[in-house]
Ligand code: IPD
Ligand code: CA
């Protein structure tokens with residue numbers, strides 16, 4: 001499959017910001033042991049990565065708008081798509097010198113009836129430390145570099161490795177997460193919490209994880225990853241089983257067979 005001009009633009013922006021993040025990550029490893037710690041440095045690295053991505057994308061598509069985690073909304077031509085950007089997903093990992101973080105870029109088109117925003121038509125999740133570029137375009141499949149991605153074929157819960165995000169720092173509903181964990185945790189081969197939602201979704205698309213659930217996510221965490229899962233043949237819904245275009249508030253993603261099993265467990269948990 002020939003990589004489209006749009007994906008090339010996204011990839012170029014992500015790689016440019018990723019090179020800088022990789023360098024900054026090396027610095028964080030030194031700052032770990034300093035008294036001041038790396039927090040300020042990391043928030044600067046985060047903003048610098050977003051600025052690099054913004055400038056690259058703006059130059060390539062001058063009239064498109066933006067929804068960015070750090071910079072918020074920048075309006076563009078309302079008849080054109082907009083970019084949705086998380087310049088550093090997995091900040092806590094980055095801050096702690098844990099090499100598991102990503103850049104997430106998605107493209108969302110305007111709603112067909114002209115009211116707000118519609119489908120996500122392209123998405124890219126780039127992991128600077130492994131140089132892996134997961135990308136998808138609507139109806140053109142999901143890819144890791146030039147290799148087509150498929151969600152896993154596992155059908156049995158007891159074989160499944162399922163990723164999640166655990167509420168932290170007072171965000172999210174710990175009671176709900178615990179009830180879901182209680183239903184799923186004892187029935188699967190393993191649960192993972194690696195700390196970067198965009199990569200959790202990309203890894204479901206790549207068949208590494210068999211499923212993923214998390215609540216309280218934001219569009220920039222999920223827009224690219226949800227398209228990746230769908231284009232890899234998987235299913236993404238909220239906890240009630242409804243499919244959402246960006247899938248931000250609550251996310252349950254898996255292959256079809258596993259999704260219906262996990263959804264039953266989640267439904268039991270949220271009723272309890
Ligand atoms: C966070 C990560 C994490 C998830 C959080 C997100 P950030 O994004 O994706 O895995 O559990 O809900 O906020 O803050 O590192 O960009
Ligand atoms: Ca994020």
Ligand code: CA
Pocket residue numbers: 069086087088089090091
């Ligand atoms: Ca972020």
